Amino acid sequence: MLTMKNVIREGHPTLRKVAEPVTLPLTNDEKELAMEMLDFLKNSQDTDIAEKYELRPGVGIAAPQLNVSKRMIAVHVPSDLPEDTAPQFSDILINPRIISHSVKQTCLSEGEGCLSVDREVQGYVPRNKRIRIEYFDTDGNKHNKRLKDFPSIVIQHEIDHLNGIMFFDRIDSDNPMALPKDLEVLGYEEE
Ligand SMILES: COc1ccccc1NC(=O)N[C@H](C(=O)N(CC(=O)NO)CC1CCCC1)C(C)(C)C
Numbered sequence: 148m149l150t151m152k153n154v155i156r157e158g159h160p161t162l163r164k165v166a167e168p169v170t171l172p173l174t175n176d177e178k179e180l181a182m183e184m185l186d187f188l189k190n191s192q193d194t195d196i197a198e199k200y201e202l203r204p205g206v207g208i209a210a211p212q213l214n215v216s217k218r219m220i221a222v223h224v225p226s227d228l229p230e231d232t233a234p235q236f237s238d239i240l241i242n243p244r245i246i247s248h249s250v251k252q253t254c255l256s257e258g259e260g261c262l263s264v265d266r267e268v269q270g271y272v273p274r275n276k277r278i279r280i281e282y283f284d285t286d287g288n289k290h291n292k293r294l295k296d297f298p299s300i301v302i303q304h305e306i307d308h309l310n311g312i313m314f315f316d317r318i319d320s321d322n323p324m325a326l327p328k329d330l331e332v333l334g335y336e337e338e
């Protein structure tokens with residue numbers, strides 16, 4: 148099973164590479180890795196497993212973070228509602244592409260972190276509020292989905308990893324708490 152020691156950290160050159168598109172159909176190794184990535188996220192959200200293996204509570208991971216420079220990401224976003232066990236969004240996305248997005252931007256009120264970054268970085272990370280994505284699943288079927296808010300932020304964060312972009316690249320270093328106009332802050336102070 149994947150643990151934090153498989154995750155490469157800030158400074159590793161692979162995190163700054165543009166990952167290669169995956170040729171379909173996936174090889175068995177690529178399928179295996181994709182499923183391990185999703186399992187890692189599920190394990191990280193299981194109290195006992197996460198504690199036992201010291202996993203950070205992950206909602207998304209990109210293959211480059213495992214030193215595999217391929218355009219594959221896994222996303223597993225739990226529901227906002229505690230009584231709801233079904234995740235808001237859970238899938239493995241092969242060659243994901245943002246095909247359109249809202250003008251409206253959003254950001255997390257508490258900023259962002261990253262499984263590959265072992266430090267706090269303050270500042271808002273402006274992202275598109277809504278995105279339409281196209282991607283392939285591990286069976287090679289094409290999907291086209293519209294996402295907004297947190298699931299949309301997670302997927303944009305992961306697709307950035309496929310392009311060698313880290314979340315702090317998007318923070319305005321002159322004024323980290325600057326809120327671009329037409330941006331809606333997402334998070335606890337939300338009604
Ligand atoms: C179960 O966990 C949650 C439940 C509800 C809200 C948030 C979370 N968890 C996270 O935001 N987790 C972050 C995360 O997985 N990532 C993914 C990552 O680093 N991918 O490369 C960072 C997030 C920052 C914004 C979007 C993803 C870390 C860096 C804090 C582990």
Ligand SMILES: [Zn+2]
Nearest residue numbers: 260261262263
């Ligand atoms: Zn990350």
